[in-house]
Amino acid sequence: MDLLEYQGKQLFARHGLPVPAGEPARSVDEAVAAANRIGYPCAIKAQVQIGGRGKLGGIKIANDEAAAREHAEAILGMDIKGLTVHEVWVEGASQIEAELYASFVFDRGAKAPLAMLSTRGGMDIEAVAAETPEAIATLHVDPLIGFQPFHGRRLAYEAGVDADLVRPIGAFLERLYRTFEAEEAMLVEVNPLIVTPERTLVALDAKVTLDGNSLYRHPENAELRDLSSENAQERMAAERGLTYVKLDGDIGILGNGAGLVMSTLDVVAQYGGKPANFLDTGGGASSETVKAAVEVIVWDPGVKAVLFNIFGGITRCDEVARGLIDAFAEIEPRVPFVVRLDGTNGEEGRALLANANLPNVHPATTMDEAAERVVGLAA
Amino acid sequence: MSVLVDRDTRLCVSGITGREGSFHTLNNRAYGTNVVSGVTPGKGGQELEGIPVFDTFHEAVAASGANTAMVFVPPPFAADSILEAADAGIATIITITEGIPAHDELRVYTHLHRSPDVRLIGPNCPGVLSPGKANVGIIPASFFREGNIGVVSRSGTLTYQVGNELAQRGFGNSSIVGIGGDPVPGSSFVDVIKLFEADEQTELIVMSGEIGGDAEETAARYISEHVSKPVVAYIAGFTAPEGKTMGHAGAIVSGSKGTAKAKAEALEAAGVRVARTPTQVAEIAVDVLS
Numbered sequence: 001m002d003l004l005e006y007q008g009k010q011l012f013a014r015h016g017l018p019v020p021a022g023e024p025a026r027s028v029d030e031a032v033a034a035a036n037r038i039g040y041p042c043a044i045k046a047q048v049q050i051g052g053r054g055k056l057g058g059i060k061i062a063n064d065e066a067a068a069r070e071h072a073e074a075i076l077g078m079d080i081k082g083l084t085v086h087e088v089w090v091e092g093a094s095q096i097e098a099e100l101y102a103s104f105v106f107d108r109g110a111k112a113p114l115a116m117l118s119t120r121g122g123m124d125i126e127a128v129a130a131e132t133p134e135a136i137a138t139l140h141v142d143p144l145i146g147f148q149p150f151h152g153r154r155l156a157y158e159a160g161v162d163a164d165l166v167r168p169i170g171a172f173l174e175r176l177y178r179t180f181e182a183e184e185a186m187l188v189e190v191n192p193l194i195v196t197p198e199r200t201l202v203a204l205d206a207k208v209t210l211d212g213n214s215l216y217r218h219p220e221n222a223e224l225r226d227l228s229s230e231n232a233q234e235r236m237a238a239e240r241g242l243t244y245v246k247l248d249g250d251i252g253i254l255g256n257g258a259g260l261v262m263s264t265l266d267v268v269a270q271y272g273g274k275p276a277n278f279l280d281t282g283g284g285a286s287s288e289t290v291k292a293a294v295e296v297i298v299w300d301p302g303v304k305a306v307l308f309n310i311f312g313g314i315t316r317c318d319e320v321a322r323g324l325i326d327a328f329a330e331i332e333p334r335v336p337f338v339v340r341l342d343g344t345n346g347e348e349g350r351a352l353l354a355n356a357n358l359p360n361v362h363p364a365t366t367m368d369e370a371a372e373r374v375v376g377l378a379a
Numbered sequence: 380m381s382v383l384v385d386r387d388t389r390l391c392v393s394g395i396t397g398r399e400g401s402f403h404t405l406n407n408r409a410y411g412t413n414v415v416s417g418v419t420p421g422k423g424g425q426e427l428e429g430i431p432v433f434d435t436f437h438e439a440v441a442a443s444g445a446n447t448a449m450v451f452v453p454p455p456f457a458a459d460s461i462l463e464a465a466d467a468g469i470a471t472i473i474t475i476t477e478g479i480p481a482h483d484e485l486r487v488y489t490h491l492h493r494s495p496d497v498r499l500i501g502p503n504c505p506g507v508l509s510p511g512k513a514n515v516g517i518i519p520a521s522f523f524r525e526g527n528i529g530v531v532s533r534s535g536t537l538t539y540q541v542g543n544e545l546a547q548r549g550f551g552n553s554s555i556v557g558i559g560g561d562p563v564p565g566s567s568f569v570d571v572i573k574l575f576e577a578d579e580q581t582e583l584i585v586m587s588g589e590i591g592g593d594a595e596e597t598a599a600r601y602i603s604e605h606v607s608k609p610v611v612a613y614i615a616g617f618t619a620p621e622g623k624t625m626g627h628a629g630a631i632v633s634g635s636k637g638t639a640k641a642k643a644e645a646l647e648a649a650g651v652r653v654a655r656t657p658t659q660v661a662e663i664a665v666d667v668l669s
Contacts (some may be wrong), residue, residue, distance in 0.1 A: 108562045109593045184482045214480035259534020262615035269618040311539045
């Protein structure tokens, strides 16, 4: 789960990391009032989960109330790469002497947290990584020992930070690691981590990704989920316990298990079709779940045909068949369905479907046959 | 022979009194798996259709001689249960539970990795089936029979699909191992391929991967250097959209790796034949084994 910048900063502040004072605002008046309390100059920053907002006019400096109002009016409601800005973060403008980069990421490959530090922050860090990887100091942390002072010194010296900053950066990284561990993050990234003229460090941006599986232990973080950034259909699916990703084709896809669904998308593409979505019912789907899934899929007006590809393990094919029959009774989909049911209770499921004699539902025995059929029906 | 589970398996199930846990325990026993005990704290002294239940793994191991554990408890308790099983001396721990927090998995992995005698399969996996010998987990065993193909897979249902394609062409399996799709799987493709390479019954290894991470690329390197048996691979997700990125830091770590195309190329460069569909896996198997 990705946090907005200000949510990340509030998380940082809870762990004693230095961030500029600021307030979130959802209306122009709120933003102006916040700016007046914080004082001028201040920064008005669009809160969207996407990079590059500064270049697109999503971050402005205001030197007085009139400017604050003008910028808040411009930014609230603006569109940044397809996302509407519903919220701004107003914070005191910072004086910048130097810009660093610092992060901890959950490194799946190495199976350890990876620490990164660079004195080349503030610019496109990916370009730095690609062109001059030696400009980024990295090391892996043993999760059973945690981040030690020597880790901080090693990173600071290898990154080549100024001598007077070695200690403060070590302390900053130690707190950043504590945040990463305590909040069970997959990523905590500060870019830029600025050095002020007084030679203090301030996290000027915050990018935090939390582990969705751990949210039951962090109820205060679970509330931060930004539903407005999700597509309406994806939200509808999530509320029904389904994993749904919208794609741009015209063949609706439903399957059980992420691997099998991905494989189904591939096979449909090989027969020349274009999937409209990825939908995983998960294991052991009930007829209710299947019915909800049909609703989500056919809600997309671009869908011309639907493919059900089920290989039941925990999932029982008769439950899937019942769900489809219920869906037809309630929502009367107008597009053709190709249904392949195999695995646990496959025979019962196929018999249920045959007896129901649903309009425009075509059984298929193999995955390939099903894919070929559905591509033909969508054409 | 086969790998990980067989007729010598003495299984203890953590979460044996739960709804899913009891259902699959009895399913596994009906298949012929020797289920010797279960663990549910607070329910020691009870029985599940003749299978004794203990409060702790230590008691269960002492009283029933369990050498394999299946963990079926909900995510908040799963990491603890895995560590308890290892602490009680269980060598093979198969974890079915889905949704364990990533940092828990990381601590468990790091700790277990330092004890060479303990092997964790999963979490978030369908388990291990050695047809005709033992089934530990939720794989629908009736679709598979004994044979000479070892299957290792990150995805549950895709395993069934691939296994079924093989079965329809008359092939059976030495073992089918689901390693799970979580960020920190206890065992990797390499760990299981190593077992199949050493297993006499296995003549062909099928690995089924998917997008994300670099486990397939690592396996490709290992295969080219250490594996003499033929390997057929299948990768799902060629047409999947780019996943949600983990900010810049994530992109830096994964680089260009993680796509199905990159994985297939790495495997092909290592001499592995990569099927484009599950059906093709079986076609290549026919070709290799005939």
